[in-house]
Amino acid sequence: MDVTVGVIGAGIIAEEHLQAVEAVEGLHALAAADIDEQKAEKLAERYNTKSYTDYRDMIKTETPDMVIITLPHYLHKEAAVFSAEQGCHILLEKPMALNTAECGEIIQSVRENRVQLMVGHIQQYFQENRTAKQIVEQGELGSLVMINETRHLPYFTRERPRWFFEWSKAGGGIVMNLGAHCIDKIQWLLDTKVSRVMAAMTYKGEEPGVAVDVEGSGLLFIHTEKGIPASISLSGYEVVPKQVTELIFTNGMMKVEIGKGVWVSKSGVYEKVASTKEISPFVRQLTDFVRAVKGEGTVKKSGPHAKSIIEVLEAGYKSHEQGEMVSLPPERREDQP
The missing domain is CATH 3.40.50.720 (NAD(P)-binding Rossmann-like Domain)
Known part of the structure; x- marks a missing residue:
């Protein structure tokens, strides 16, 4: 049925x-x-x-x-x-x-x-990310030591609905909207949660006829419970579009670009990984x-997983306001409301 x-x-x-x-x-x-x-x-x-x-x-x-x-x-x-x-x-x-x-x-x-x-x-349903996770788990590149996530794209556009530019309706700007993807990807790739966040943001977005009060860029430095750090760079001004995840290991590097592929380097030169048939995420x-x-x-x-991402984003906004690293509560179990 x-x-x-x-x-x-x-x-x-x-x-x-x-x-x-x-x-x-x-x-x-x-x-x-x-x-x-x-x-x-x-x-x-x-x-x-x-x-x-x-x-x-x-x-x-x-x-x-x-x-x-x-x-x-x-x-x-x-x-x-x-x-x-x-x-x-x-x-x-x-x-x-x-x-x-x-x-x-x-x-x-x-x-x-x-x-x-x-x-x-x-994020876990994109083939490029699934391939990346397999490579991380196989361990052929050694121990993972850091992740750099970059997302640059014009955010303040006429095509984007106006409510995106109002904090009371969107809950934030590019950090809330795209940063959520980044936190989700990092926590999933590493099978862990974020423990601390340091963030800096700018509020320079403009759109005719709208009182924009959401951030247009953000730089987040995060620690995970596994001890692996990650950086997230987000910009929504007049940028050259870019969406890249770089994973740095003790014995090599990996680059992931959604819609383009996955590359691995073991000797200082990237080589593209053979791809499998793409299925819509x-x-x-x-x-x-x-x-x-x-x-x-x-x-x-699940709901608790999604809530954990909002917790990280809230910590990021708090860090920007206070100018210091913000720690998240330890042992945030997914069975907690």
């Missing part, structure tokens, strides 16, 4: 999820909801579903088995809690919520209502989640 799906939010990322729904066997999209009636109708027409302007009406009328929430960050908690109360399993776009307090409320509601929750931290993510919904597996990107 098919698992039925309702999509909440009709933005660009909703398209990615609906394409994945079509590609995963045993899934059926029932409806899409967005406060913008025209957007909801266009999305529904493209994917042959019903459209709603209120996700509450959609859930109560269509009673989907699961929902995919792709709303602005400040609406995540309300939509997730409501969906859980209606008995819907939830795939929630990242970041999980505006802050750890909201994350805790979502986790509590999910547990009380006995539904599954996955947060869309999608959204398809991989949804496949894993559906297995969990059917009781055939466990959720890999």
